[in-house]
Amino acid sequence: MLRRILHRCVRLALMGCWFVSASSLAQAPAEAPAVDVFAAGQDGYHTHRIPSLLVTGKGTVLAFAEGRKGGASDTGNIDLRMRRSTDGGRTWEPAATVWDDGPNTCGNPCPVVDRETGTIWMLMTWNRGDDNEPHIIAQTSHDTRRVFVSRSTDDGLTWTAPREITTDVKLPGWTWYATGPGAGIQLEHGPKRGRMVIACDHIEAGTGHYRSHVVYSDDHGATWKLGGSTPGHQVNECEVAELSDGRLLLNMRNYDRSQRTRQQAVSVDGGMTWTGQSHVAELADPICQASLRRLSWAGEGRQSVLLFANPASTRRERMTLRASLDEGGTWPLSRLVDARPSAYSSLAVLKDGRIGLLYEVGEKGPYERIVFRGLPSAWILRPGGTAGGAQ
Helix, strand or coil, X not given: CHHHXXXXXXXXXXXXXXXXXXXXXXXXXXXXXXXXXXXXXXXXXXXXXXXXXXXXXXXXXXXXXXXXXXXXXXXXXXXXXXXXXXXXXXXXXXXXXXXXXXXXXXXXXXXXXXXXXXXXXXXXXXXXXXXXXXXXXXXXXXXXXXXXXXXXXXXXXXXXXXXXXXXXXXXXXXXEEEECCCCCEECCCCCCCCCEEEEEEEEECCCCCEEEEEEEECCCCCCCEEEXXXXXXXEEEEEEEECCCCCEEEEEEECCCCCCEEEEEEECCCCCCCEEEEEEEEEECCCCCCEEEEEXXXXXXXXXXXXXXXXXXXXXXXXXXXXXXXXXXXXXXXXXXXXXEEEEEEEEECXXXXXXXXXXXXXXXXXXXXXXXXXXXXXHXXXXXXXXXXX
């Protein structure tokens, strides 16, 4: 009897070791350490939130975030901040301010780079610092939520004064409005090639319905126009990706509590209309922003690969990276990036082929810092094949 008990204890211990090893293998690889980019208390800001990541035409990595002066709230004195990296995210230049409007709220960064001109366009939202979201939604605020655009023609070193485009991209019957957050895309194929698309969301007056929508530019950022909105509601913060067959895929934060998953919709006309809104059973979500980005197109020895990142849990924790090899139909490849409390994220593909991930994380809560990891694409793709030439 004693021998059987000892044998069972040893076997359980070995199984425990196996599970520890398997868990540790799921964590981000050692060659992709988390690098602090923004942190609570940094430069006199109480909290930094809402990460956005962009790689310029020259390969410079730009990280954006809201610098919140008075506290962690979405309301109040909030500036839009930025840091640059010229070595693939390993080191970062000191932070600069893209937009500071005194006591008011400047945020929701959503940049996109025009491949043809090299210009970086930044769409952002503004509201008075003494107006909060509930009052704006109820239309009892002093002002409303407004939309602005800025641009940089020198690789993110300097930015133009923000220009308001609210009347071009927001309907009169909309109250709350948000650009992104995350990053936009520029279409690479089809009749709308060159179109820049920014995923956004809004709330309707009267019904209070949350919907996702897009705005776009067909003239290299000179003007911005309103695209289509989702047919269903209970969705807001979203990101968009171009699919191989010319459709656009919109992946959205979901407020339908009967199914704690992401929702998605597709467009066959460059974002002017959206159909097929549905839940994505594989993508568990704690009602949080997430990131969607294309890693590679099919052809020249590569597979078509889409990437998705979010806190894959019922709580804001366990930042997870997933890959789809069938244009977002399924998400079979999954890796745990960070088991700690985590929330918003932003993906980009670095010049050397690595996957850049900027995300909120902390030890006791998800808003202690915003960190960057440069992840080798083989780490996520290895379980089910590779993307050919991807690193």
